Amino acid sequence: MFSELKPLPTDPILGLMAAYKQDTNPNKIDLGVGVYKDEQGDTPVLRAVKQAEAFRLENEKTKSYIGLAGNLDFCQKMESLLLGEHSALLANRVRTAQTPGGTGALRVAAEFIKRCNTNATVWVTTPTWANHISLFEAAGLNVKEYPYYDYENKGLLFDEMINTLKQVPKGDVVLLHACCHNPSGMDLNEQQWKVVAELAKEVGFTPLIDIAYQGFGSSLDEDAKGLRMLADSVEEMLICSSCSKNFGLYRERVGACSLIAKDAAVADVSNSVLLSVVRSIYSMPPAHGADIVSTILSSDELTQMWHEELDEMRTRINGLRTLIKDSLAAKGVAQDFSFIDRQNGMFSFLGINKEQIERLQKDYAIYIVGSSRVNVAGISQANIDYFADAVATVLK
Numbered sequence: 001m002f003s004e005l006k007p008l009p010t011d012p013i014l015g016l017m018a019a020y021k022q023d024t025n026p027n028k029i030d031l032g033v034g035v036y037k038d039e040q041g042d043t044p045v046l047r048a049v050k051q052a053e054a055f056r057l058e059n060e061k062t063k064s065y066i067g068l069a070g071n072l073d074f075c076q077k078m079e080s081l082l083l084g085e086h087s088a089l090l091a092n093r094v095r096t097a098q099t100p101g102g103t104g105a106l107r108v109a110a111e112f113i114k115r116c117n118t119n120a121t122v123w124v125t126t127p128t129w130a131n132h133i134s135l136f137e138a139a140g141l142n143v144k145e146y147p148y149y150d151y152e153n154k155g156l157l158f159d160e161m162i163n164t165l166k167q168v169p170k171g172d173v174v175l176l177h178a179c180c181h182n183p184s185g186m187d188l189n190e191q192q193w194k195v196v197a198e199l200a201k202e203v204g205f206t207p208l209i210d211i212a213y214q215g216f217g218s219s220l221d222e223d224a225k226g227l228r229m230l231a232d233s234v235e236e237m238l239i240c241s242s243c244s245k246n247f248g249l250y251r252e253r254v255g256a257c258s259l260i261a262k263d264a265a266v267a268d269v270s271n272s273v274l275l276s277v278v279r280s281i282y283s284m285p286p287a288h289g290a291d292i293v294s295t296i297l298s299s300d301e302l303t304q305m306w307h308e309e310l311d312e313m314r315t316r317i318n319g320l321r322t323l324i325k326d327s328l329a330a331k332g333v334a335q336d337f338s339f340i341d342r343q344n345g346m347f348s349f350l351g352i353n354k355e356q357i358e359r360l361q362k363d364y365a366i367y368i369v370g371s372s373r374v375n376v377a378g379i380s381q382a383n384i385d386y387f388a389d390a391v392a393t394v395l396k
């Protein structure tokens with residue numbers, strides 16, 4: 001049976017990560033996979049996480065099964081983190097299941113959508129995180145795209161986006177990145193979120209919010225502003241969240257899938273379907289990562305420490321955006337890279353061509369994704385000059 005299989009290509013981003021590891025050039029720079037790095041190029045465990053883990057090691061009472069929705073305290077704390085003060089207002093309409101990462105949340109959401117409407121189409125931004133498309137298609141859903149990033153002007157195609165979303169049939173789902181759009185770094189502003197929130201209500205599509213970088217854009221609350229506006233506007237929506245980036249828990253696989261229904265009764269029925277989906281995929285989520293998050297968010301001291309560490313990551317990323325813009329200008333590069341400083345989160349497109357991307361990798365051991373997406377966090381004071389020189393050279 002296995003001999004009939006044809007080999008499939010690996011994920012290009014994860015493939016790049018492997019190629020970087022094998023490169024022996026001492027100047028190599030990894031701007032590929034979306035993982036935060038500090039000035040030394042490391043992705044350390046957060047101090048708040050270490051302390052929560054120490055606490056957990058001492059105090060964990062059992063390894064018995066946890067239940068389909070995972071850690072209920074974690075679920076409730078995630079609702080507060082996502083919805084802020086709206087979480088109390090919406091409480092009887094929201095249900096949350098802890099999932100294995102944001103990807104697990106998206107897969108659970110996809111299967112849940114399939115149960116609601118077998119013919120549903122999920123509308124995603126052009127471009128979007130490549131996994132979105134393969135994941136929804138794997139769940140048997142149709143995927144269509146709506147205009148989003150303006151490659152030419154390095155902004156948003158907002159009018160085109162709205163014109164397309166106006167045509168979305170009721171019963172379809174529109175995926176929106178809450179903040180720090182992956183891969184473009186281009187986010188909606190408050191006014192634009194307002195338009196989308198009103199449109200969702202008017203047109204009747206179901207919003208699915210992917211929030212994988214809360215706290216990496218402006219702040220925990222600011223980054224959830226659009227999501228909260230939508231929650232105020234529509235009767236129902238889905239939220240897929242991830243603690244991979246903001247808690248640095250990548251490999252622990254911590255995330256959540258939340259649904260908001262029109263009332264408590266529909267929320268209960270929907271939740272029973274959501275949990276049935278969970279049971280059919282992995283039965284129950286792993287405990288460790290979510291317990292760390294709930295331990296941190298249950299302690300004022302650890303929460304404060306986490307906020308400081310998150311602020312530090314965000315401040316570093318934003319500083320690097322300015323540094324990249326200034327360094328490229330200082331090298332006399334003709335193109336305008338000021339957009340990098342206006343975008344959010346870890347990613348931006350450099351907007352250079354395939355050949356230039358290949359030269360960066362081959363001649364300089366600078367690894368960026370084939371779309372020209374760079375992970376800004378891979379830059380440091382130590383490598384910025386080398387990076388800016390290399391980009392200036394390939395652009396000549």
Ligand code: PLP
Nearest residue numbers: 101102103129182210212242244
């Ligand atoms: N959504 C987006 C847009 C992402 O960039 C990521 C990955 O980093 C995820 C979801 C899922 O992250 P994870 O499954 O690692 O929590």
Ligand code: TYF
Nearest residue numbers: 011013014032033034131182
């Ligand atoms: O886009 C990124 O780089 C992150 C990390 O299969 C990632 O979202 C990339 C690919 C993948 C899983 C995670």
